[in-house]
Amino acid sequence: MNPIISLLKIEPTETIQTQLINQFQQLIRTGILSSGQKLPSSRFLADELKIHRQTVVKVYEDLVLQGWLSSVAGKGTFISDTLPEINPQAFSKQPKQRIKAGFEFSPKPFIVRPVVKSSSALHLDDGFPDPRLAPLTELSRAYKTNISKGNLYQKLGYGDTKGVLALRSELALYLNKTRGLNIGAENILIVRGTVMGFYLSNLAFVNPNDNVAVGQMSWQSGKIGFQQAGANLIEIPTDEGGMCIDALEEVCKKMPLRMVYVTPHHDYPTTVIMKADRRLKLLDLAKKYRFIIFEDDYDYDFHYQSKPLLPLASADSEGLVLYSGSFTKSISPAFRVGYLVGPTEAIDHLAFHRRIIDRQGDNMLEMAVADILKDGTLERFLRKSLKTYRERRGVFSELLDTHLSDFVKYDLPEGGMSIWTKFDRKIDLVATALLAFKNGLYISDGSQFDSPQLQPNATRLGFASSNESQLEQSVEILKRSLVFKK
Template structure:
């Protein structure tokens, strides 16, 4: 009885009903071996008196355990722990903390932790930020989006509207995207060439998982997006680096590589190379497509911020001039509206899109149909197009202000080229500056920016990082540069 009193403690102020507290505690005692298989329990009246509970509470607890199969009732004899439980060894008394794991923190089973997945999550939350090149969500058409979302949520056939849909994504959004991409990027596609994803990362994962085999060779820029490289490594591919100069990846190196190895896929950000922001030159684009046809490799074109180009009309994507079906084209609304809205798209030949849609089904049955239809409505009504024109003007102004500030205030400490497009500046800092310490000092002054260490490799410390300007007003950019100058 003393053991019952010490092991069963009911908190009458807790939200969980007393009978469930009692049932859960007794269940844990059975699991831990303190109550053994076949052991007879106290009668409900006796246990109620012992714990200061109403007898009905104990009866409810016993009934719960009987229903779950932990206890059995024997007519005329009482209530027992069921006989068919495996034998449990109770924990010994004394200081056993060194041998006890917290199952909420540490698994009891082993698994392999892969180094290539160790990538810090970029979350700022600071008043000032020179981020990786994110949009300003304060400019997003949120009123129009919320109105469209409400309309799509409430109107129409609810069984169809709120039920399961096509694994390729909302047919409405795929139709509108096909029209939009044909008009703005020179593509020649229909909705059957479009797969809606949760963003570019999901498109990369589907391609890496569905089209690569372990041991395949993938070519990327020596300076490239770590998120893409992680996906290729996860698929078991071997990565081969291409030199990146002022005109993008050096395609001549790719040709030499193709003569030595079978290349399965080439990944690139042709419009504004990540992270350096340079555009892939026209002659290299043509040469790349010729090599893809000759050697049969896939071209994954990540066009993460095509809509933001500040000079003349931007070069058309590789996908617009692909005549052999070698290019998979990927983009998202992350840079258009906000990273919180996880809607992207993957464009390719119909048979590839159908294949990847089958794979997507076992990862994520479908996307957010309400959000996808809402974005389709905004595309159809021209809201997103107007938002892009407004954003383009604002981001061009911010780029100009920011680059002038960098030149006049920090020209002695860093070097950069004014980007023709995109949302960030590739800044190369003086080698005497410790980027990690600089970032930490700036953070204490409420300025966030990446220390750029992810762009380094074992042989080359670049001392460079991306400084995003689009998400800050001219006044905020002036404050940010002032903080950066002080900490330097």
Template sequence: MQALSTLISIEKDSIQPVYLQIANQLMVFIKDGNLQAGHRLPSTRQMADWLQVHRKTVIQAYDELLAQGWIESRTGSGTYVAKHLPEIHPRSLLNGSVKPINPAHVAGFEFEEAPHLDRPVIWSKHKYHLDDGFPDSRLAPLEELARAYRSQLLTGNPYVRLGYGDTMGSLWLRQVLADYLNDTRGLKVTANNILITRGTVMGLYLSCTAFLQPGDIAVVGELNYNGANMNFLQAGTKLLKIPVDEHGIVVEALAAICRKQRVRIVYVTSHHFYPTTTALRADRRIELLRLAGQYGFIIFEDDYDYDFHYLSKPLLPLASADKAGMVLYCGSFTKSISPAFRVGYLVASENVIRHLAKLRRIIDRQGDNMLENAIAELLQNGIIQRYLRKAMRTYKQRRDVFCELLKNNLGDYLQFQVPVGGMAVWTHFDPAIDINAVAQKALAHELFFSPGYRNDDVTPVLNATRLGFASSTPDELVTCVEIMKKVLKR
């Protein structure tokens, strides 16, 4: 025991009390089998002398171990390691013959890592950015949102406002959102057709978990949002990819698959196809809905940035023309306001929403009631609608500035089409240019942009990426292009 006491390390500057440091280290000795059940511990006076601490400190340490059941006190005999503990064969403490294990880094059990989950997280803290197509949070109605959020915290019945709520989401938000979507998207829904989520990805994950079985066929575009592909692979589906052209997915290729195999779900970004930003042509929309009705597959429509369409009024979603109840329509305020505000929505038939709400309960009991009600207030008062109109004008101006800058300064290095909507430009670099190398060099100048690796799983390699313009001012866009031109010339 005296030898073990020399291994007890006491840090005087630690925020943890000394008695807990002693108790915790003695506990480790017991767990590791270096102090076996029934072993007699030294007296508090003797331990205090060995450790050079006050006796009361050791008494507190022993009391802590007694309270937790690691040791027991026998009247007139002393203090012992609890006899009910199992026998543990100790590891060597001194000669290093046993390889040390750090459970903080590596678990003791085995598990298989899924390759499809190995996807870098976009998280840039650089001064300049041509991101994947994110909004400019500086334009968001933050003051109005803060006031509405504070009002939700402080007014009304606190038991109701601050307690558990509906797994479908805030009723107020669902009611206001139903009116908003009916007015802007041509839908015909009520609050019972809406499930509030943390974002589009959550809506897709719930849908995959609820409606897909291993071996089911999911169809996506050859170029596609990788987050969707990951969800389908995680669900164990057979992922089939169909060609994509300047008008979106080639629906004829989908029809050919349907004639041979049973398709369970088709994922589409019909308004601004990801990543190219093009719109799905009207005849293909009609045919896609017809095929869904004929073959019975689900259409998951991801309408991630509906509000920002510059050529004309936004195109109505597939869900607005769905007469057979085949479309799961998903959107969010993440791309409209800010990625930090995790409020999205999934629109579907009432029985689908009820089923998804049951599933949602076991992974996320509910969302942020305060934030959802605050968003509802801003929607009801027209604040979000006014913000979106202002943001649309601003982003259109930034698109025009950015495309002119690309044309005049980088025309020798890349090609692009001016996007009709969205917040990014789909850009093809010269085949001789290594986008990844250029992106790494740009980071040294405080400029971040995607190296395009998520889009290069097609043959031949496209050497293309999305350059987001919405989150930067015109002056910032000028600097971004100057940096790109500088690194491309090297």
């Protein structure tokens, strides 16, 4: 038996081809197989290892391509005389792992904040969907179909900076049907999520020292995005009807505004709905003072009462609204497909800016989403999810009333996937969140909603991503984790 055979071991842990490639490389690296040494024929090696000969042929071909082996017609396969560099020599003493940068830069404290990760078994999160309900089988099938059929040079190459046309076309039909828009594919830019869409809008349309407006309690990433753009942040009071448009009007009389960020459908963080009269007045102000409205419609599809109010964008006759949505709140945050809707001229301008930070999105994912939009899978999934989330909202509300009514107050939201929960002032919400986490439950401590003018001692408690049993456990942990101020 050729001695090389005894050096090769086949294990059931990974593919035979990968194992043989790795083992041959290691034998060459360690000098056990030396330059110029002849290897057994593919037929002989296959017979001895009791594997298919074609597997050995592919192993030899791969190693030849990598430079480890050389093949001589009529003579056989040999260890290459010109091997890849096996033992590279360091040209200086290996430094320790670097922590401090060797160059100067200016830190930006406003962008520093912890990254929330799903590290706890139980969670009352910001209002995320339940990935267990996602149409993963259908999406996987659509993804596989797109990656294996059609013109792969086009599919797997560079595409349109605005996003795959098939998705933009299907999305236009869907948004026209469900949100009363009147748009075509040319009015849509596909992005990786609301954060990217908002960043691009600031990059394209907001200049340093521009005045921009947000609700007094608002999406933290929105505020940070405006600060990153160098804009002057104007906080507008909010109440049970969302942003106070009368207060916004007073600001407009005093200074020019470039952009106003709003979440009218389910106000963030309070989940309240901006009423029709405020919506109309906001559009009138935008028309009069010519500012941009960035409408973040992060969970339009999840509304539990009567037919929801249509977006501001559906009544925008002046081309002043940029409408943002995302499938991350419909399917799962891991699927990074969002969209911006606006006038064609603005979308073209945004696409040029998108190209300098992200040439294009995930073509395969975008085509897969287009397929499940076209065949109705996504709409069926959303209807099913809506029913499930409505039931979970009811369960969670009953649990809060039964176990925490002495400590929290809330208004049952008409939509969305979380409840804005106000804690008794005697409760230390930050300490409570820390203790809850130690006990196996994640909740936000609500500190991101605090400001010098306002400390609501409240947070968003998401119910959609937990089933009934998990909601019961979560409320039980939350109750015994309450920390009272001394």
